[in-house]
Amino acid sequence: xxxxxxxxxxxxxxxxxxxxxxxxxxxxxxxxxxxxxxxxxxxxxxxxxxxxxxxxxxxxxxxxxxxxxxxxxxxxxxxxxxxxxxxxxxxxxxxxxxxxxxxxxxxxxxxxxxxxxxxxxxxxxxxxxxxxxxxxxxxxxxxxxxxxxxxxxxxxxxxxxxxxxxxxxxxxxxxxxxxxxxxxxxxxxxxxxxxxxxxxxxxxxxxxxxxxxxxxxxxxxxxxxxxxxxxxxxxxxxxxxx
Amino acid sequence: xxxxxxxxxxxxxxxxxxxxxxxxxxxxxxxxxxxxxxxxxxxxxxxxxxxxxxxxxxxxxxxxxxxxxxxxxxxxxxxxxxxxxxxxxxxxxxxxxxxxxxxxxxxxxxxxxxxxxxxxxxxxxxxxxxxxxxxxxxxxxxxxxxxxxxxxxxxxxxxxxxxxxxxxxxxxxxxxxxxxxxxxxxxxxxxxxxxxxxxxxxxxxxxxxxxxxxxxxxxxxxxxxxxxxxxxxxxxxxxxxxxxxxxxxxxxxxx
Amino acid sequence: xxxxxxxxxxxxxxxxxxxxxxxxxxxxxxxxxxxxxxxxxxxxxxxxxxxxxxxxxxxxxxxxxxxxxxxxxxxxxxxxxxxxxxxxxxxxxxxxxxxxxxxxxxxxxxxxxxxxxxxxxxxxxxxxxxxxxxxxxxxxxxxxxxxxxxxxxxxxxxxxxxxxxxxxxxxxxxxxxxxxxxxxxxxxxxxxxxxxxxxxxxxxxxxxxxxxxxxxxxxxxxxxxxxxxxxxxxxxxxxxxxxxxxxxxxxxxxxxxxxxxxxxxxxxxxxxx
Numbered sequence: 190x191x192x193x194x195x196x197x198x199x200x201x202x203x204x205x206x207x208x209x210x211x212x213x214x215x216x217x218x219x220x221x222x223x224x225x226x227x228x229x230x231x232x233x234x235x236x237x238x239x240x241x242x243x244x245x246x247x248x249x250x251x252x253x254x255x256x257x258x259x260x261x262x263x264x265x266x267x268x269x270x271x272x273x274x275x276x277x278x279x280x281x282x283x284x285x286x287x288x289x290x291x292x293x294x295x296x297x298x299x300x301x302x303x304x305x306x307x308x309x310x311x312x313x314x315x316x317x318x319x320x321x322x323x324x325x326x327x328x329x330x331x332x333x334x335x336x337x338x339x340x341x342x343x344x345x346x347x348x349x350x351x352x353x354x355x356x357x358x359x360x361x362x363x364x365x366x367x368x369x370x371x372x373x374x375x376x377x378x379x380x381x382x383x384x385x386x387x388x389x390x391x392x393x394x395x396x397x398x399x400x401x402x403x404x405x406x407x408x409x410x411x412x413x414x415x416x417x418x419x420x421x422x423x424x425x426x427x428x429x430x431x
Numbered sequence: 432x433x434x435x436x437x438x439x440x441x442x443x444x445x446x447x448x449x450x451x452x453x454x455x456x457x458x459x460x461x462x463x464x465x466x467x468x469x470x471x472x473x474x475x476x477x478x479x480x481x482x483x484x485x486x487x488x489x490x491x492x493x494x495x496x497x498x499x500x501x502x503x504x505x506x507x508x509x510x511x512x513x514x515x516x517x518x519x520x521x522x523x524x525x526x527x528x529x530x531x532x533x534x535x536x537x538x539x540x541x542x543x544x545x546x547x548x549x550x551x552x553x554x555x556x557x558x559x560x561x562x563x564x565x566x567x568x569x570x571x572x573x574x575x576x577x578x579x580x581x582x583x584x585x586x587x588x589x590x591x592x593x594x595x596x597x598x599x600x601x602x603x604x605x606x607x608x609x610x611x612x613x614x615x616x617x618x619x620x621x622x623x624x625x626x627x628x629x630x631x632x633x634x635x636x637x638x639x640x641x642x643x644x645x646x647x648x649x650x651x652x653x654x655x656x657x658x659x660x661x662x663x664x665x666x667x668x669x670x671x672x673x674x675x676x677x678x679x680x681x682x683x684x685x686x
Numbered sequence: 687x688x689x690x691x692x693x694x695x696x697x698x699x700x701x702x703x704x705x706x707x708x709x710x711x712x713x714x715x716x717x718x719x720x721x722x723x724x725x726x727x728x729x730x731x732x733x734x735x736x737x738x739x740x741x742x743x744x745x746x747x748x749x750x751x752x753x754x755x756x757x758x759x760x761x762x763x764x765x766x767x768x769x770x771x772x773x774x775x776x777x778x779x780x781x782x783x784x785x786x787x788x789x790x791x792x793x794x795x796x797x798x799x800x801x802x803x804x805x806x807x808x809x810x811x812x813x814x815x816x817x818x819x820x821x822x823x824x825x826x827x828x829x830x831x832x833x834x835x836x837x838x839x840x841x842x843x844x845x846x847x848x849x850x851x852x853x854x855x856x857x858x859x860x861x862x863x864x865x866x867x868x869x870x871x872x873x874x875x876x877x878x879x880x881x882x883x884x885x886x887x888x889x890x891x892x893x894x895x896x897x898x899x900x901x902x903x904x905x906x907x908x909x910x911x912x913x914x915x916x917x918x919x920x921x922x923x924x925x926x927x928x929x930x931x932x933x934x935x936x937x938x939x940x941x942x943x944x945x946x947x948x949x950x951x952x953x954x955x956x957x958x959x
Contacts (some may be wrong), residue, residue, distance in 0.1 A: 195526045202526070209492045218549040270608040275440040276447060279670075286620040286669045288627035291639065291661045294646040351573055370536040377538050381632050382643070387541035389541075396633070405550070408541040583778035589750055590774050592795055601797075605784040634837065682827050683783050 220402045229406035244386040245376060248307040253372045255308070256315030257365050263316070264323025264364075274328045278321070285317045290378055299382060307379040307387070312377030315368035322364025326357035359429050366422040373415060462662030470655045479663075488641055488657065495626060495637040499555055500621035502561035507615050509562070510569020514614075517570065518577045531574075534567045543629055552635055552659030561625030565618040572614025609679040616672040623665060696849060696881045697747060702756030703906070704742050715906040717742045719756065722900070722909060724849075724883060731892035732885045733938060734902030735949040740885045743907065747883065748774050760849065773847030777854040779825040781837045781925045788813065789820040791840045798845070813842040814883040815877075816870065833861040836870070840879040843874060850875075852884045856891070862889070865923045868895050876919060885959055889942070893923050893934040901941045911941050 204222045211221045220228065225322040231240045267273045293310055300306040334356060380389025388407055395403035451663050458464050459471035470478070482488050542563070546556035552679045558650025584606055588598040640656055645654035703718030717739035724730050734740050741953050745751045746758060749768040758765045782790050791812050795805045813822050815837040826834050836857055839953050842850060852871070856864040865934065868891060887894050892899045893915065901911040915934055917925060 196529055199530055201532075214549060217547050219545065237595070246613070272440060272443065276444045279673075280444065280448070282668060283666045287665050288624040288639075288661060290624075290628040290631045291642055292657050293631070294642065295469065297646070298651075306485065322485070326647075354501055366536075372540075373536045374540060376630060376634070377541060390543060391633075392544055396547060401545070401548050404544045408545065412537045415536045415538060416533050421535045432742045581780070582779060583776045583780045584782075586750060586774075586776060590748065590768055590772075591794060593797075602782075605782070608784065682825055 214224050220405045225405045228402040228421040229410055232406050241386060241391045245388045249302055249373055249376045251308045252311030252367055252376055253315060256368045256372045258317055260319025260368060262322050264320045265327055268324035268327030274324055281317055281321050289313055296302050302305045302383060307376055310344040310379040311372045311376035315372030318371060319364045322360050330356050340399030361381055441650050446487045456557030470651060475655040475659045478652050478660045482656045491641045498557050499623050502558050503619045505562050506565040506569050506618040506622060509574050510566045514570045514573025516576055531571055539563050557626055557629040560629050561622045564625040565621035568621055570616040572610050574594035609683045612676055612679050617646045618675050620669055693926040694726045695723045696824060697933060699857060700755045700757045705754040710952045712722060727879055727881055729882045731896030731899040733889060734907055735904050735946040737949060738902045739907030741853055744851050744885055748772055748851055758885045771848040773845055773850045774843035775838050775842055775852045775855045777857045779834050781834045783826050786823050787818055787826055787837050788838050791844055794845045808844045812844040816840040832859050847880060849881045854886055861941045869922045885935045888915050889938045891936050893931055903944045913937060
């Protein structure tokens with residue numbers, strides 16, 4: 190109950206700060222919370238907005254599936270062997286902290302303009318954190334758990350399902366949460382540069398027209414969706430016993 | 432001297448990277464990948480060497496480095512200050528906790544166009560978005576660092592009859608330092624990503640801009656040279672910061 | 687043996703109580719009332735069931751927290767804040783991870799403004815005394831738990847405290863290390879002539895090290911018995927094989943068993959017979 194009160198307080202605080210910023214910066218740079226909400230409501234009634242949103246959702250859906258499924262598979266493969274884990278960890282971390290946007294032209298040249306480039310670029314962002322989290326979780330399973338599995342005479346399948354998977358699940362979910370956010374960012378950045386469709390494109394074309402109301406409305410829409418999705422994933426994360 | 436680099440795994444890692452580069456080179460040379468798509472790594476290196484020799488991109492490189500430095504310094508300073516203030520105000524902190532927890536889920540970068548409208552195309556908007564991306568990492572690290580100061584050290588400070596200021600300098604700060612350094616490392620990495628991405632999407636200067644410009648003009652030679660520069664810069668900086676970070680973490684480790 | 691004119695009393699607690707205000711608004715009496723004289727130069731051990739307020743007693747003597755009521759005198763003067771001449775060693779590892787062993791030990795001296803030569807002399811002595819000479823340049827993370835606790839003891843020792851308070855200093859160490867650290871502590875006590883108060887939950891530790899052991903009751907903690915061990919000043923861990931050692935520990939356990947059962951009873955009703 191108190192947590193809910195805090196959240197309401199926080200939202201009110203953010204809206205108040207936004208309103209104050211609006212009074213200071215003026216309506217050339219910023220639209221007020223009320224005006225943004227009104228404009229967003231208007232956009233939600235247009236077919237154009239939903240076409241773009243659907244395009245982004247499709248690219249994101251594919252990219253996040255690749256990120257999470259691929260990341261878990263890669264993480265398990267690398268993590269099961271100590272040497273491959275130790276060898277690949279610094280490489281993965283270096284790739285993770287690379288400004289991947291510089292590689293976007295490479296992706297565009299390989300995949301051509303369009304859906305597949307966006308998906309590839311989104312997956313580039315999300316795949317690595319999921320891999321790192323899964324791999325580390327596998328590597329950090331306590332040896333005593335393997336010995337316990339042996340002592341209980343579990344076979345490989347039973348060990349995987351009853352011991353290994355539950356042991357790494359919290360970490361994998363945490364990795365998936367990060368992968369989810371970064372994949373979304375990757376897809377959107379992909380749409381902002383050299384694209385004809387999607388919400389990222391919509392923001393860029395609005396900027397070209399100096400249409401601050403649309404930029405704000407779409408950015409706020411994306412933020413709300415991202416926070417809601419993150420809250421659901423966080424809730425799943427916390428529901429896992431550990 | 433550094434044993435970790437030359438451990439067995441270190442050698443294998445070096446081998447894996449070398450094998451990847453050689454295979455990449457061979458594929459390109461054999462014509463499996465056309466030069467209109469990717470240049471062979473050796474050509475990228477030659478192009479980078481040429482770029483550094485002629486200095487034709489020096490203005491862009493300097494502009495990027497300046498913006499990254501400014502953003503990182505601003506983030507670390509404000510992030511540390513805000514972290515200390517929030518730590519002192521638990522009620523406020525509890526209210527802001529959901530914001531800190533879900534901050535990095537929000538594609539903050541989507542607000543870059545807002546900053547462009549606000550500040551115009553240039554360093555102002557770039558630094559603003561880079562700070563927005565990196566400051567929360569520093570706030571979170573500062574809070575963690577202050578939380579993790581063992582209570583017994585506070586008692587010890589009392590035994591030495593230290594005042595709050597003395598304790599902050601002689602006990603709290605050094606005890607939290609490893610976490611603060613992790614914050615600095617993250618702030619730097621995020622600032623670098625933020626600056627390069629903003630330059631790439633829309634700006635008139637910087638390495639990111641130069642890469643986008645080269646892409647739009649089918650200038651693969653310069654594009655891949657600059658791409659290699661970014662990869663080398665980011666990897667070198669992150670590896671250096673990571674090495675210091677690990678060293679500080681291991682010094683702190685307690686049984 | 688003991689004159690009661692107060693001249694050889696090092697610290698005196700009179701009618702001391704400590705009451706905590708809980709968040710729920712209720713009050714919790716953790717300690718007292720306590721009357722206690724600690725004699726100059728004695729090795730005084732304190733045992734008691736967990737949660738009986740042993741650490742609260744130490745905090746009050748160290749000046750870390752004031753008593754709710756009663757008076758506390760150290761060397762005849764009331765305690766206000768941490769008094770000069772008192773050193774404390776805690777159970778938790780309080781070594782400064784960012785300083786080398788040498789600088790850890792020198793920390794208090796530097797703060798007190800001693801000159802460099804004097805600091806060096808005292809640090810060298812304390813580091814040598816605690817068997818840390820080969821590790822002077824090492825950092826705490828490179829040392830075992832027992833070694834780190836030696837660093838904390840050396841750091842206290844260099845300031846030449848007249849009263850040393852130890853709050854379960856060996857609680858986190860294994861049994862063999864505890865016995866050996868106990869011997870170190872006896873050696874330190876003999877050489878410095880300081881008064882020592884050792885809080886512990888280990889009966890054998892209290893029985894082996896102390897001149898006198900105070901037994902505390904379950905919360906609110908009061909002293910219910912004092913046992914004079916009558917060990918010679920020159921002693922070490924081998925007293926455990928003395929038949930008298932068994933008499934002391936069994937008397938301690940007899941008193942403590944009842945109190946410990948009370949503690950368990952409050953924690954888990956039905957567990958008590």
